[in-house]
Amino acid sequence: MKIDFNIKEILTLPTTIMAALSLASGILLFSSTTLLNQMFMLDFRDKYGFIIGIVFIVSVCILIVNLIYQTAKSISNAKAKRNFYANAEKRLRKLNNYQKAILYALYQEDSRTLPLPLHDGAVLELEQNYMIGKATTQYMVSDLNNALFPYLLQPWVSDELNNKPNLMSEFRITFEIQAEKELKQSKKSEYYW
Numbered sequence: 606m607k608i609d610f611n612i613k614e615i616l617t618l619p620t621t622i623m624a625a626l627s628l629a630s631g632i633l634l635f636s637s638t639t640l641l642n643q644m645f646m647l648d649f650r651d652k653y654g655f656i657i658g659i660v661f662i663v664s665v666c667i668l669i670v671n672l673i674y675q676t677a678k679s680i681s682n683a684k685a686k687r688n689f690y691a692n693a694e695k696r697l698r699k700l701n702n703y704q705k706a707i708l709y710a711l712y713q714e715d716s717r718t719l720p721l722p723l724h725d726g727a728v729l730e731l732e733q734n735y736m737i738g739k740a741t742t743q744y745m746v747s748d749l750n751n752a753l754f755p756y757l758l759q760p761w762v763s764d765e766l767n768n769k770p771n772l773m774s775e776f777r778i779t780f781e782i783q784a785e786k787e788l789k790q791s792k793k794s795e796y797y798w
Contacts, residue, residue, distance in 0.1 A: 616667060620675065623668040630661035693765050694772060696734065703727050706783035708736060709776040711758035712766055720753035728756065736762050 740755040
């Protein structure tokens with residue numbers, strides 16, 4: 606009987622398997638001889654006791670390290686999530702007027718969804734900051750150079766706007782200013798044609 610041991614596979618076993626290995630090898634090592642004799646495992650422990658001891662030590666060590674790592678990772682994720690929501694208003698206030706207008710336009714829609722320019726830097730920045738997201742992965746566009754893609758407003762942004770009236774009024778005023786600016790630019794471009 607040939608058993609292939611791959612260290613990488615052993616080190617990446619799930620925590621539940623490591624706990625089971627630790628428990629099983631611990632029972633074999635630390636049980637009384639009468640109990641092992643009743644389970645017909647006394648000869649096995651006597652013959653392979655050294656290997657069982659190594660398995661126990663290694664699996665307990667890996668289990669402890671995995672538990673510490675997973676605990677630290679979950680604490681870190683919870684802290685990052687708490688900080689993300691704690692600084693939400695500050696991040697929203699730092700946006701430029703164009704980005705605030707985009708978010709307010711999305712907020713005004715019942716579905717919180719609008720087609721936005723795919724190649725627009727402000728839109729991409731909002732997406733990178735998890736303020737908006739693509740509503741679909743595939744969408745047919747008629748003009749690839751000026752592609753419009755449906756984006757949705759992230760729920761935490763609409764919650765911030767709902768819960769903070771000052772922020773909402775700032776975004777509304779910015780939206781109105783931006784709308785006037787775009788209207789003037791469109792009239793100017795019509796004038797030249």
